[in-house]
Amino acid sequence: VFDVNSNGLIDPNEFIFCWNHWIKIIVRPISAFLIVDVQNDFISGTLNISNCSAQQNGSEVIQPINRILETVNFDAVFYSLDWHPSNHISFIDNMSSRDLHPTSKVTSDNVQIYDTVIFNGNPPIRQRLWPRHCVQDTWGSELHKDLKVVENSLKVYKGTNPDVDSYSVFWDNKKMTDTTLCAQLRLKNATDIYICGLAYDVCVGATAVDALAIGYRTILLDDCSRGVDLKDIEKTKNTVTKNNGIIINSDQVKAMV
Numbered sequence: 001v002f003d004v005n006s007n008g009l010i011d012p013n014e015f016i017f018c019w020n021h022w023i024k025i026i027v028r029p030i031s032a033f034l035i036v037d038v039q040n041d042f043i044s045g046t047l048n049i050s051n052c053s054a055q056q057n058g059s060e061v062i063q064p065i066n067r068i069l070e071t072v073n074f075d076a077v078f079y080s081l082d083w084h085p086s087n088h089i090s091f092i093d094n095m096s097s098r099d100l101h102p103t104s105k106v107t108s109d110n111v112q113i114y115d116t117v118i119f120n121g122n123p124p125i126r127q128r129l130w131p132r133h134c135v136q137d138t139w140g141s142e143l144h145k146d147l148k149v150v151e152n153s154l155k156v157y158k159g160t161n162p163d164v165d166s167y168s169v170f171w172d173n174k175k176m177t178d179t180t181l182c183a184q185l186r187l188k189n190a191t192d193i194y195i196c197g198l199a200y201d202v203c204v205g206a207t208a209v210d211a212l213a214i215g216y217r218t219i220l221l222d223d224c225s226r227g228v229d230l231k232d233i234e235k236t237k238n239t240v241t242k243n244n245g246i247i248i249n250s251d252q253v254k255a256m257v
């Protein structure tokens with residue numbers, strides 16, 4: 001039984017004491033830290049998120065992420081990379097080389113960046129169009145040089161199939177193929193996943209939703225994530241919370257792991 005203060009809140013120190021001396025011993029959490037797509041193109045390259053509607057600065061995630069990496073001992077650390085071939089389906093400049101489905105309201109005549117088109121396929125493929133970004137083995141697809149890469153961490157590459165996009169770090173958008181993340185997490189018997197990075201409302205959000213669906217305890221790091229659209233960031237947070245995920249800031253991580 002926790003003591004509560006006059007606001008009805010549990011004393012955080014008491015909670016941390018119980019967590020470390022009782023709960024952790026019973027629950028035996030195994031924690032993974034997943035840093036999503038902190039790559040040059042999203043921070044200052046061709047898909048610089050500061051040019052998107054929310055006008056956020058992707059470089060601001062680096063310092064809080066580095067601090068977590070320096071102070072918290074996770075059982076596993078993963079860095080995902082958006083890793084596209086040159087002919088990738090999501091690049092707006094590749095649109096003309098693909099067949100549009102007759103129901104697509106957006107066509108080559110009226111297309112604008114960030115629009116969603118429908119390509120022919122079985123079933124037809126809904127695809128949001130982005131500027132060419134994170135092309136394999138280019139500067140834009142490299143992790144930002146100031147991001148700390150810890151020893152024994154693993155890199156997870158996604159979006160490598162030219163014909164299907166991949167927002168979640170678990171599966172492509174059609175759920176045809178899983179990445180190495182799934183197998184690595186099973187190998188480690190991970191129970192808890194801390195997720196952050198770029199873009200909050202695209203790949204970070206999709207990854208958190210999948211983590212919750214698989215059954216991981218999922219913790220989203222709000223101050224270590226930046227996104228494209230404020231409304232979509234809000235939707236992401238609501239979805240995560242509704243599915244029993246939690247959203248915290250970086251200064252709360254150390255006490256939990």
Ligand code: VGL
Pocket residue numbers: 037082090130167198199200202203204
């Ligand atoms: C991403 C747009 C296109 C992301 C990847 O990493 O959030 N966004 N490809």
Ligand code: ZN
Pocket residue numbers: 082084090133134159
């Ligand atoms: Zn991409």
